[in-house]
Amino acid sequence: MASSGTTPVLSVEHLTMRFGGLTAVSDLSFEARKGQITALIGPNGAGKTTVFNCITGFYKPTEGRILLSHPGGREFLLEQMDDFRIAQTARVARTFQNIRLFSGMTALENLMVAQHNKLMTASTYTIGGIFGSGHFRRSEKAAIELAKYWLEKVRLIDRADDPAGDLPYGDQRRLEIARAMCTEPQLLCLDEPAAGLNPRESDELNRLLRSIRSENDVSILLIEHDMSVVMGISDHIVVLDYGQKISDGDPASVKSDPAVIRAYLGVEDEEEDEIAAVAVAEALGERK
Amino acid sequence: MTVQDTLPEARTRAYDFAAIAKDLFGTAVVCLLLMVPIVAYKSIITQYSLVLEPRWETVTVLLLIVLAGRLAMHLFVWHRVPARPVASASAPKASLAEMIGPYVFPALVVFALVLPFISGFDRRTIDLSIYILTYIMLAWGLNIVVGLAGLLDLGYVAFYAVGAYAYALLSTVYFPYWFGDGIVPWAFYITLPIAGLLAALWGVILGFPVLRLRGDYLAIVTLAFGEIIRLVLINWFEFTNGPQGITVPKATFFGLPFTAGDDGFAAFFGIEHDRIYFYIFLYYVILALALLTYFVTNRLRRLPIGRAWEALREDEIACRSLGINTTNTKLTAFAIGAMFGGFAGSFFAARQGFVSPESFVFIESAIILAIVVLGGLGSQIGIVIAAIVVMGSFELFRELNFLKAILPEGAEPSQLRMLAVGLGMVLMMRFRPRGFVTRRQPTVFLKERKAVSGDLVKEGHG
Structure with missing residues (x-):
């Protein structure tokens, strides 16, 4: 396990998710620790996104418990909460594998929508806002400041007034992260943040994620295929295969875990298919 | 169809006359196909029988109107793409609209x-x-x-x-x-x-x-x-x-x-x-x-x-x-x-x-x-x-x-x-599939309010 001995922010216990006869995730337990970057990796179809959707409430798990702890000691059982409540009160923010920005709204507006609940309260549920109360105007200004902070951080401040759908792909990825951060989360869940990025962009992403972890004190859980990102920034890696955990530990130990090598890592491209075929055969054998 | 030669812009605009003629012929065929059954005969119910009254003059007049319209479109509207008219569906023409935009509502x-x-x-x-x-x-x-x-x-x-x-x-x-x-x-x-x-x-x-x-x-x-x-x-x-x-x-x-x-x-x-x-x-x-x-x-x-x-x-x-x-x-x-x-x-x-x-x-x-x-x-x-x-x-x-x-x-x-x-x-x-006014005004801005092109704005789930 990761060394630093910090408290877990998220603990997933015996999580099982079945779709009809298909078990996408079976009896998975792991922890994401506070102030760390935890990566969830595994071959295609290993159930990573399913785990994510369970954590963020988009799926209701068949079995198991997902516990989120805040620094103040408040605890939330995420499997019992609605998806928007998880974002609103448990403060788990997420991004999507296929970017889901509000493409017809500007970058700044996207970040303002992310601060909806805070602003809604400040506008006394629209009534104060209609009459332009001072409290609402101050809150709106503060919200714009927060949006500016994140736009600067993801280097999109010059494109603040451009529609999100007009931004290049890499910028959209960063804007989606900024939008998630504008909800002021405790845990940030990133679904393949480096997908489709070139090496320079994914390098920049690494720096951004490290700074979110250290400067903004937000724990990160990420799904990733890009090994340079995973190995470069993760403090702790959980490896899934066929919905089951096959390895769990720091990057070095995961890298040398024979189970992981067999299933996933350190395999030449040509061999990969072969190995995968063997893994499939083994897995099928085990199930029989 | 000799009018084109007398037009002064003809040499700068480079009409493809062959294509226009072909297009007009096609138009005429389509027109006739449509009009012969619909317009050419008027059915009159007399006391004893149904009589068809031919109306070829009407057909000719309508056909000429359609061809003239089509030709005018070729000469004055579609001249850039004479072969196959393609009207730009939703190219945002911002300049004028944006210039007068803020004054339209107060004026109204x-x-x-x-x-x-x-x-x-x-x-x-x-x-x-x-x-x-x-x-x-x-x-x-x-x-x-x-x-x-x-x-x-x-x-x-x-x-x-x-x-x-x-x-x-x-x-x-x-x-x-x-x-x-x-x-x-x-x-x-x-x-x-x-x-x-x-x-x-x-x-x-x-x-x-x-x-x-x-x-x-x-x-x-x-x-x-x-x-x-x-x-x-x-x-x-x-x-x-x-x-x-x-x-x-x-x-x-x-x-x-x-x-x-x-x-x-x-x-x-x-x-x-x-x-x-x-x-x-x-x-x-x-x-x-x-x-x-x-x-x-x-x-x-x-x-x-x-x-x-x-x-x-x-x-x-x-x-x-x-x-x-x-x-x-x-x-x-x-x-x-x-x-x-x-x-x-x-x-x-x-x-x-x-x-x-x-x-x-x-x-x-x-x-x-x-x-x-x-x-x-x-x-x-x-x-x-x-x-x-x-x-x-x-x-x-x-x-x-x-x-x-x-x-x-x-x-x-x-x-x-x-x-x-x-x-x-x-x-x-x-x-104009997105309506008269397609551009969306952002609700908040840092430096300048840039209208969002209608192509990016979604229409909702229904």
Whole structure:
């Protein structure tokens, strides 16, 4: 396990998710620790996104418990909460594998929508806002400041007034992260943040994620295929295969875990298919 | 087809005459294929048999008109791509629109304010303006649901009906019963907010069952809802007086009725009685109500709730991932949209002095929706233009009596209006599929407010 001995922010216990006869995730337990970057990796179809959707409430798990702890000691059982409540009160923010920005709204507006609940309260549920109360105007200004902070951080401040759908792909990825951060989360869940990025962009992403972890004190859980990102920034890696955990530990130990090598890592491209075929055969054998 | 040679621009524009000739020939073939069965023979039923009367002159005239039009398009519109005309569907032409954009609305308001005066207090003009303003207000209300929140509502007229019947029943039955007859002249002012609230309540009642529906399913359920309200109004005879409708007191000027009597508006101000005062008064009431709708909607767009509506239209799942309660967001959109429908309905009843289920048929919903779509989803100025075009052309067709000369005997020009509006819609959807005003104005900006091109703005889930 990761060394630093910090408290877990998220603990997933015996999580099982079945779709009809298909078990996408079976009896998975792991922890994401506070102030760390935890990566969830595994071959295609290993159930990573399913785990994510369970954590963020988009799926209701068949079995198991997902516990989120805040620094103040408040605890939330995420499997019992609605998806928007998880974002609103448990403060788990997420991004999507296929970017889901509000493409017809500007970058700044996207970040303002992310601060909806805070602003809604400040506008006394629209009534104060209609009459332009001072409290609402101050809150709106503060919200714009927060949006500016994140736009600067993801280097999109010059494109603040451009529609999100007009931004290049890499910028959209960063804007989606900024939008998630504008909800002021405790845990940030990133679904393949480096997908489709070139090496320079994914390098920049690494720096951004490290700074979110250290400067903004937000724990990160990420799904990733890009090994340079995973190995470069993760403090702790959980490896899934066929919905089951096959390895769990720091990057070095995961890298040398024979189970992981067999299933996933350190395999030449040509061999990969072969190995995968063997893994499939083994897995099928085990199930029989 | 030798005209081209004489045109001065011909050498700079480089026409592809072969292609044009080919295209015109194709057009002629298509025209003839269509016209021979439809136009060429007129069937006349005599006492004993069906006689076909050939009308080749008409066919020739129509064919020449079509070819001339096509040729003109080739020469003056499509000259850049002579081979295959492709009209640019939605290329945003920003410069002019953006330059005059900020002045359009103030100019319209000023024009609306002085309209009764410049029309010389013409009863017909004011009546038509009241009619158009009512539809502008309804379309602005529906725009909240369809244009901003992206929820397709085909039963909007139900809320219009709720507002109208709220006024009718309260002012004729309940207010006199509860507070005595003295309240009746004031009924319009008291009922207006109540009608809005009742309509909003019905908006929520409709909203609940359709929360999980999208697209076609949502449209069907809202359509059914509109019909249910209408059928209840027809069949609940004891309550609504069924198809016979209810005669209601007309609006008063703060308690002063527009009558010739001693306690009337004219007597109070010491002027001669004239019906026109009533219409001028109604005109300013609906103008005020429409402007209220405009400013409240505009304000709401800039508040978190309005941004949430637009975000909902863009991507509902992303909204939920940001902690937005999409249930409440949808319900508020339905409720606030319905509320303005209720206001308009209450005004409608106070203007007509009579309500009946006849006035709240599906075609009303369809017209209001058509105005919203033609105007450009979410665009308030576009809706004004669309309402004037649609409602104005409806009225225009009542006037076109000279058309009787060319129309077959017995055809009324006014019957052509749906045909013309339908044709207009088809052309709009072909050339400006996103409506008159396609660009979206951002609600907040850092340095400059740049309009968002309509291509990026989503249309919602239904």
